[in-house]
Amino acid sequence: MTNEIVIMIVNEKLEPKVLDMLNYLEITGVARHKARGMSKHGFIEFLNLGHEDKTIYFSITSSIQAKELRQIVEEKELFKHARSGIMFSLKLGGTKMIKAEKCVVITVVDYGYSSTVMKLARENGATGGTIFDGRGTGANFSTFLGMDISSEKEIILNVVEKTCSKKITSAIKNHFKDENVSGICFTMPITNFVGINNK
Numbered sequence: 001m002t003n004e005i006v007i008m009i010v011n012e013k014l015e016p017k018v019l020d021m022l023n024y025l026e027i028t029g030v031a032r033h034k035a036r037g038m039s040k041h042g043f044i045e046f047l048n049l050g051h052e053d054k055t056i057y058f059s060i061t062s063s064i065q066a067k068e069l070r071q072i073v074e075e076k077e078l079f080k081h082a083r084s085g086i087m088f089s090l091k092l093g094g095t096k097m098i099k100a101e102k103c104v105v106i107t108v109v110d111y112g113y114s115s116t117v118m119k120l121a122r123e124n125g126a127t128g129g130t131i132f133d134g135r136g137t138g139a140n141f142s143t144f145l146g147m148d149i150s151s152e153k154e155i156i157l158n159v160v161e162k163t164c165s166k167k168i169t170s171a172i173k174n175h176f177k178d179e180n181v182s183g184i185c186f187t188m189p190i191t192n193f194v195g196i197n198n199k
Contacts, residue, residue, distance in 0.1 A: 003092045004066045004191070007104075008057040009035065009130050009157070010085035014078060015055055021072050022057070025065055031058040035132035037083065038118050052083060054130055056157075060092070070192040079195055083128075086159060086195035090188050100189035103165050104157055107172060108134065109183035111152035118156065120171045125164030130157045159190065 006027075010018055022030055037052040061069070066089045072078075079085045088104065105126070107117050114131045121129060134153040160168060165187045172185045 002063045003060055004063055004089040005092060006057075006059045006061050006066050006069060006087065006089045006192070007157075008085065008087045009037070009054050010057070010078075011037070011083065012053055012055060014085055017076070017078060018055075018057060021069060021076075022059070025061075025068055025072070027059050027061055027065055027069070029059060032056070033058070033132050035130050038114075038129050038131060054085075056130065056132060061089075063091075066192050070194055073194045087192065088159060088190040088194070089192040090190060100191060101162055102159055102193050103162050103187045103189050104159050105165055105168050105185065105187050107156040107158075107183065107185040108153050109156070109176075110181050111154055113176075113181055113183070114154040114156050116175065117154075117172055120175055121156070121158045121160075121168050124167040124171050126158040126160050126168060128158070131155070159193070159195070162189070 008018055033056045035054045035056050037054040070087065073087055079087070088102070090104070105121065107121075109117055111133070118126075118129055118131075132155050134155050158168065169185050169187060172183075176183060
């Protein structure tokens with residue numbers, strides 16, 4: 001049996017429903033983190049008011065539980081309204097290549113650069129993203145792969161079509177190559193995607 005990391009990003013109104021579903025499926029060990037949603041929304045974005053409070057749920061489940069959770073989300077039409085949320089999962093372990101139409105671009109940068117990352121991602125095909133704060137902890141060293149992990153970081157998640165993921169990562173890499181900004185950007189294929197107008 002394989003396992004997956006299930007990631008659900010929802011607006012605050014849906015939190016009770018998400019918790020009910022997780023309890024119903026007996027999914028335990030769920031990590032919850034506050035985040036900011038950044039959607040492409042014309043005039044609101046122009047006024048810099050496009051930030052929405054979101055909650056990210058991370059859980060390691062069996063592949064069977066991940067599929068059951070996706071079915072419940074689809075049956076209840078949990079994400080039927082725009083910007084209400086998305087769900088996807090990342091396969092853990094295994095050696096098979098995953099054929100996926102979508103992937104998640106994960107970018108970790110120094111605090112204060114998330115707007116630049118979002119701008120570059122949008123210019124190259126992303127329609128939105130989710131940002132949450134992070135900090136390197138628990139290590140007796142302050143750098144990892146040449147990146148300062150002791151300072152405040154921002155983590156940006158963009159779920160995108162696989163065809164534009166390379167353009168996004170290249171744009172981010174090229175933009176920051178001559179700046180004194182620490183960061184990392186990579187992609188992972190996703191499964192069990194559910195979002196507005198996506199089945």
